[in-house]
Every structure is written in C-alpha cells, then in structure tokens.
Amino acid sequence: MIEPIRWNTDHLLLIDQLKLPMVEVWVEIRDLHQGAAAIKDMIVRGAPAIGVTAAYTYALAFQNKAYSKDYAAEVRSILVATRPTAVNLFWAVDEMEKVAEANQSNLYDSLLEHAKKIHSDDISMNKKIGTHALSLFPKKLKVLTHCNAGSLATGGYGTALGVIYSAFAEGLVEKVWVDETRPFLQGARLTAYELQKAGVPNTLICDNMSASLMAKGEIDLVVVGSDRIAANGDVANKIGTYALAVLCQYHKIPFYVAAPSSTIDFDMVSGDDIPIEERAKSELGVFNGKQIVHDLENIYNPGFDVSPCHLVSGIITEQQVHHFPYIKSLQSCK
Amino acid sequence: MIEPIRWNTDHLLLIDQLKLPMVEVWVEIRDLHQGAAAIKDMIVRGAPAIGVTAAYTYALAFQNKAYSKDYAAEVRSILVATRPTAVNLFWAVDEMEKVAEANQSNLYDSLLEHAKKIHSDDISMNKKIGTHALSLFPKKLKVLTHCNAGSLATGGYGTALGVIYSAFAEGLVEKVWVDETRPFLQGARLTAYELQKAGVPNTLICDNMSASLMAKGEIDLVVVGSDRIAANGDVANKIGTYALAVLCQYHKIPFYVAAPSSTIDFDMVSGDDIPIEERAKSELGVFNGKQIVHDLENIYNPGFDVSPCHLVSGIITEQQVHHFPYIKSLQSCK
Numbered sequence: 128m129i130e131p132i133r134w135n136t137d138h139l140l141l142i143d144q145l146k147l148p149m150v151e152v153w154v155e156i157r158d159l160h161q162g163a164a165a166i167k168d169m170i171v172r173g174a175p176a177i178g179v180t181a182a183y184t185y186a187l188a189f190q191n192k193a194y195s196k197d198y199a200a201e202v203r204s205i206l207v208a209t210r211p212t213a214v215n216l217f218w219a220v221d222e223m224e225k226v227a228e229a230n231q232s233n234l235y236d237s238l239l240e241h242a243k244k245i246h247s248d249d250i251s252m253n254k255k256i257g258t259h260a261l262s263l264f265p266k267k268l269k270v271l272t273h274c275n276a277g278s279l280a281t282g283g284y285g286t287a288l289g290v291i292y293s294a295f296a297e298g299l300v301e302k303v304w305v306d307e308t309r310p311f312l313q314g315a316r317l318t319a320y321e322l323q324k325a326g327v328p329n330t331l332i333c334d335n336m337s338a339s340l341m342a343k344g345e346i347d348l349v350v351v352g353s354d355r356i357a358a359n360g361d362v363a364n365k366i367g368t369y370a371l372a373v374l375c376q377y378h379k380i381p382f383y384v385a386a387p388s389s390t391i392d393f394d395m396v397s398g399d400d401i402p403i404e405e406r407a408k409s410e411l412g413v414f415n416g417k418q419i420v421h422d423l424e425n426i427y428n429p430g431f432d433v434s435p436c437h438l439v440s441g442i443i444t445e446q447q448v449h450h451f452p453y454i455k456s457l458q459s460c461k
Numbered sequence: 462m463i464e465p466i467r468w469n470t471d472h473l474l475l476i477d478q479l480k481l482p483m484v485e486v487w488v489e490i491r492d493l494h495q496g497a498a499a500i501k502d503m504i505v506r507g508a509p510a511i512g513v514t515a516a517y518t519y520a521l522a523f524q525n526k527a528y529s530k531d532y533a534a535e536v537r538s539i540l541v542a543t544r545p546t547a548v549n550l551f552w553a554v555d556e557m558e559k560v561a562e563a564n565q566s567n568l569y570d571s572l573l574e575h576a577k578k579i580h581s582d583d584i585s586m587n588k589k590i591g592t593h594a595l596s597l598f599p600k601k602l603k604v605l606t607h608c609n610a611g612s613l614a615t616g617g618y619g620t621a622l623g624v625i626y627s628a629f630a631e632g633l634v635e636k637v638w639v640d641e642t643r644p645f646l647q648g649a650r651l652t653a654y655e656l657q658k659a660g661v662p663n664t665l666i667c668d669n670m671s672a673s674l675m676a677k678g679e680i681d682l683v684v685v686g687s688d689r690i691a692a693n694g695d696v697a698n699k700i701g702t703y704a705l706a707v708l709c710q711y712h713k714i715p716f717y718v719a720a721p722s723s724t725i726d727f728d729m730v731s732g733d734d735i736p737i738e739e740r741a742k743s744e745l746g747v748f749n750g751k752q753i754v755h756d757l758e759n760i761y762n763p764g765f766d767v768s769p770c771h772l773v774s775g776i777i778t779e780q781q782v783h784h785f786p787y788i789k790s791l792q793s794c795k
Contacts, residue, residue, distance in 0.1 A: 148755035315753060323759070329759055335642075367667070370673075370708060377707045415751050
C-alpha cells in the first residue's frame with residue numbers, strides 16, 4: 128500500500144500527486160517554505176493529508192529556531208494561507224501551536240513527536256473505520272467506489288479505500304470497480320493506481336457505466352468517502368455520488384459512506400445547508416492543456432452533490448457503523 | 462443548423478467530424494474511393510449519415526462510367542467493406558444497386574436523383590419525429606440529452622436533437638443540458654457544438670452531474686436516440702442511457718427515445734438479445750494521444766447499455782409516439 132507521507136530522520140517525503148499515476152516522484156520537504164509550497168501546489172491533497180503535512184511542516188519550521196511569539200505567528204500565517212478552506216489544516220496548526228507554547232525548552236523534539244502522533248492517529252482512525260466495516264461484508268463482494276478516499280487523501284490507509292483494504296485482507300473483496308470520476312479523474316488517476324499498488328483486483332470504468340453493471344449483478348456494495356456530513360446524516364461528497372445513491376436504491380445494493388467523525392458538521396441541520404463549490408469551467412473543457420469543446424463558457428461544473436440520508440445504508444466512523452435515522456446516533460460523535 | 466452532408470453540383474461535401482469542434486473543415490468527395498475513405502476514417506459517422514453518404518458515393522462511382530455487373534460488384538464490395546456493422550450502409554447500397562440495374566440508359570442522373578431522395582427522406586423522417594414529439598412539451602421545458610443523435614449523426618436535423626429543434630422552434634425549450642458522454646465525448650464535441658450553431662441555449666455537464674440537476678428541478682424531460690430497439694420496446698443506446706432512465710423514474714421525469722422505425726429490430730424479443738459491443742480500453746485510458754492511467758489493461762469499456770421498456774415514457778418514431786406496453790404498438794412499424 129502507498130504511504131504518501133513519510134518522515135525520514137530529519138525531513139518529510141511526499142509522493143507528488145500532480146505527477147501520478149504515470150511517474151512516482153518523491154519530493155523532499157526540509158523547511159517551512161517547501162512544506163507550504165507542497166500544500167499550495169497540490170503535491171499533496173485531501174483534507175486529512177493536508178493536516179498531517181502541515182503538522183510536520185510546523186515542526187520543520189522550528190528545526191533550528193527558538194520559540195518566539197512573532198515567529199510562531201509568521202509560521203501560522205504562511206501555513207494557513209496555502210489552502211484557506213481546508214478545515215484540517217487549521218486544526219493541525221492549532222494543535223501544533225499549543226504544543227509549541229507548552230514545550231519551549233524541548234521545542235523541535237516535542238513538535239516532531241506531536242506531528243507523528245497526528246499522523247499515526249489519522250491512520251489508526253482509518254483502520255478503526257475499516258474494522259467496523261467488516262460487519263458489512265457477509266461474504267466476498269464486488270465493490271464500487273467513486274473519487275479517491277484512499278491513502279493518498281489521508282495520513283495513510285484511507286476511509287472508503289480503508290474499508291476496502293480491511294475487507295480485502297480478510298478475503299472479503301472479489302474485485303473493485305473504480306469510477307473514473309470526471310472531470311478531475313481522481314478515480315482513474317489515483318484510486319486505480321492505489322489499488323493496483325496494494326494488489327487489490329480492480330477495473331476502471333466511466334462514471335456512466337456503473338448502472339448497467341448494477342443491473343447485471345456485478346456490484347454488491349458501494350462505499351464512498353465524504354467531504355461533509357450534516358447532523359441528519361445527509362452526505363456531501365464528490366459530484367456523482369448522489370447518482371450512485373439513487374442507482375443503489377433502485378438495484379437494492381447497499382450504499383455506505385466511510386468518514387472520520389470530524390467530518391460531521393453539527394452546524395448543518397441538513398444537506399440543504401451545505402454550500403456546493405462551483406469549480407472552473409476549464410476542468411471540463413480543457414484536457415492536458417488542450418481545449419476539447421467549441422465553447423468554454425456554456426459549462427456547469429459543481430464539485431460536489433448531496434445524498435439524502437434516507438438513501439445511505441450506513442455511515443462508518445471510527446466509533447461505529449451508524450444507521451438511519453442518523454440524527455441521534457451521530458450525536459454520539461460530538 | 463449544421464447540414465453535415467451537402468451535394469454541390471457534381472460532388473459531395475462532408476463536414477469533417479474528426480476535426481470538430483475546434484475547426485470546421487469541409488471535405489470534397491469526388492469519387493468512389495474518396496467516399497469510401499470518408500466513411501472508413503469516420504469523417505462521417507452515425508448510421509443514417511453513413512447510409513446517405515454511401516448513396517451519394519454510389520452515384521459518384523458511375524459519374525463517368527457505364528453500367529457493368531462486374532463494376533457494380535466492385536463498387537458494392539468497396540463500400541460495404543468500410544464499416545461492416547452499419548445496417549444503413551447495406552440498406553443504402555442495396556437500394557442504389559436496384560436503381561442502377563433498372564436505369565442503365567440514364568444511369569448517373571437516376572442514381573444521383575435516388576441518393577438525393579434517400580437524403581431528403583431521412584431528413585423528412587426526422588422532422589416527422591420532431592413534429593410528433595411536440596405533444597410531449599406541455600410548456601417551455603429544460604431538456605437533457607446524452608451522446609449525439611443530431612444532424613451530425615443523420616442526413617440532417619437529427620432524431621433526439623430533431624425533437625429539441627422542433628420544440629425550440631415552437632418556443633417550448635428553455636435550455637438543453639448536454640451530457641459530455643464519456644469516453645468518446647460525443648456530447649461535448651458534437652452535441653454542444655451542434656446546438657450552439659443552431660442557436661439553442663445549452664450547457665455542458667459531466668455524465669455524473671445530471672442526478673443532482675434532477676433533484677434541483679433543473680431537468681423537465683430527457684430525450685435520447687437509439688441504436689437498436691427490441692420488439693418489446695427495450696432500448697439499446699450509448700452507455701449511460703440506462704442510468705438516466707433509472708434516475709428519471711426516481712425523480713418522476715419523463716424519459717423519451719426518438720428513433721426512426723427502422724431502428725426497431727423485430728428479431729430481438731427483448732433487450733437481453735441485443736449484443737453489446739465492448740470497445741477499446743484505450744478510449745478510457747488514453748486522451749489526445751497521452752496515456753492518463755497507470756494501467757491500460759484493467760479497464761472495461763462497453764459501448765452501449767439497455768434500458769428496459771418499463772422505464773421508457775415513450776418511443777417517438779416517424780409514425781407516432783408509442784407508449785408502454787410497446788409490443789403491439791411497435792408492430793405497426795413493421
């Protein structure tokens with residue numbers, strides 16, 4: 128399995144996700160500015176993976192520096208400016224700041240230790256999700272996933288792909304169907320690659336092919352990650368997820384969401400409250416730098432959609448498998 | 462509106478569909494070999510469009526030639542070798558052969574006249590489909606279509622896009638959502654372009670975005686073409702069509718199929734009998750000549766899927782709008 132984030136004695140190694148899947152290039156991060164650039168330029172992506180990278184980078188910022196309030200403020204401002212909407216980024220910087228303030232005599236070692244803890248905590252949480260999910264595999268199943276909620280999006284192991292890795296290790300996965308996930312092709316570029324590296328049998332399809340596979344009995348279970356879950360269990364995730372939720376209901380196929388409890392946003396009463404990011408039209412109209420449509424204006428490119436909770440067979444967190452109605456069960460994650 | 466096939470005094474003009482949508486190049490066809498190459502190389506595609514092109518090419522083959530059984534056999538063999546699975550190609554060559562045998566004194570003029578008739582018959586059939594479909598637009602609607610069943614796939618006007626053109630002319634189309642139609646992108650490259658040229662407001666989306674638009678009430682009606690319709694009304698069409706049929710049922714949106722009655726294959730009792738072509742893996746894994754996935758082997762690429770008749774709100778032929786159960790109604794097209 129890919130470990131996309133590795134600490135190596137005195138520096139961080141990141142797999143360059145911009146160059147995947149055609150080449151596997153490791154980037155050395157030795158200081159604050161290299162770490163910040165790696166996040167900003169999307170060498171690393173996925174909210175949990177960004178949080179872990181920010182924590183290590185925070186430690187690196189104090190490798191040869193004493194603590195000062197001014198310098199700590201500078202480190203924060205450089206890090207949080209990289210991807211201003213990533214919640215895990217702010218959370219990780221807050222955590223590291225607390226450790227820095229409390230351990231000024233043994234600064235770098237304390238920070239490095241805490242960064243390693245944030246990293247290993249993220250992986251153990253994903254492994255717990257994977258363990259809870261085993262109860263959802265009564266036998267060897269053919270599984271479909273959408274987008275990339277794998278090692279590459281987290282500290283390691285992954286959420287939706289973590290479920291698949293855990294079940295595969297127990298002999299409970301026959302094969303994985305991978306949606307290519309237009310327009311950004313996270314499935315084709317990242318998930319297919321990750322599963323291949325982990326030795327999990329997989330087949331890539333276009334997003335519009337899953338329905339006919341369902342009709343033919345070729346899909347037994349669908350599992351996806353989530354970007355945000357409302358208090359009632361409505362799930363925001365990569366565009367195309369909602370279509371899968373409806374298709375699963377029609378074909379009587381279980382549809383699961385795997386995500387750490389930190390994904391639940393209790394301020395959102397339902398999915399109606401979740402803002403949906405509209406992304407650049409060029410993601411659809413330009414490919415590998417080449418324009419592929421006549422008109423770049425008449426394009427609509429929402430990044431996410433919302434699957435209503437009644438279509439979700441279960442939400443798998445590090446605590447348990449939650450079932451509909453979700454509102455009470457999810458409160459236990461608060 | 463685009464007229465992709467035009468007769469110009471003594472030669473045929475074809476819009477080069479390989480170069481669309483970025484440039485509009487017209488190719489001159491002046492003899493048998495140029496016409497055959499245009500079909501083989503897919504300068505022209507879409508079964509009805511291939512039939513019309515073959516008819517004109519047959520006429521061109523006799524522009525300066527007297528009739529002989531041997532030469533007629535040579536013309537046939539060159540034409541039918543171009544795209545061996547296109548039913549309309551065989552049909553058009555058969556038709557032209559009959560005319561040639563019966564009119565040896567006035568050969569070229571008779572052939573040209575008949576090619577023009579095949580061409581105009583195809584367009585009138587599409588216009589009849591469009592007229593019948595008007596009853597399905599009780600008011601101005603937002604319509605979604607998949608793949609390209611337009612002017613570019615036919616002698617002109619189109620089947621599914623013909624429905625849209627007819628309704629738009631009557632002020633009954635607010636806008637058209639165009640699925641990009643992975644992997645070959647017929648929606649993005651051809652349908653969006655065609656609608657743009659015809660002045661019909663349209664917006665391109667990825668195939669995985671239609672479900673969330675349906676949930677938001679942004680789609681009132683879906684209309685697609687068909688490659689083959691079974692005797693019971695099951696519809697084979699471009700991969701992704703079946704997902705739309707299921708999503709339409711869930712969202713209570715009418716789902717229509719527009720096709721000439723020649724599309725009905727009475728030898729197929731149901732959609733289970735219709736063979737589904739599996740296409741090259743490279744259509745998914747290679748884009749603009751550049752490999753975009755790690756592994757080109759683990760790919761599945763079915764070209765078509767089957768939508769069961771009970772999900773189809775109506776089948777619009779040049780004769781009428783047929784409704785479920787289809788088995789009797791479609792027999793009238795025999």
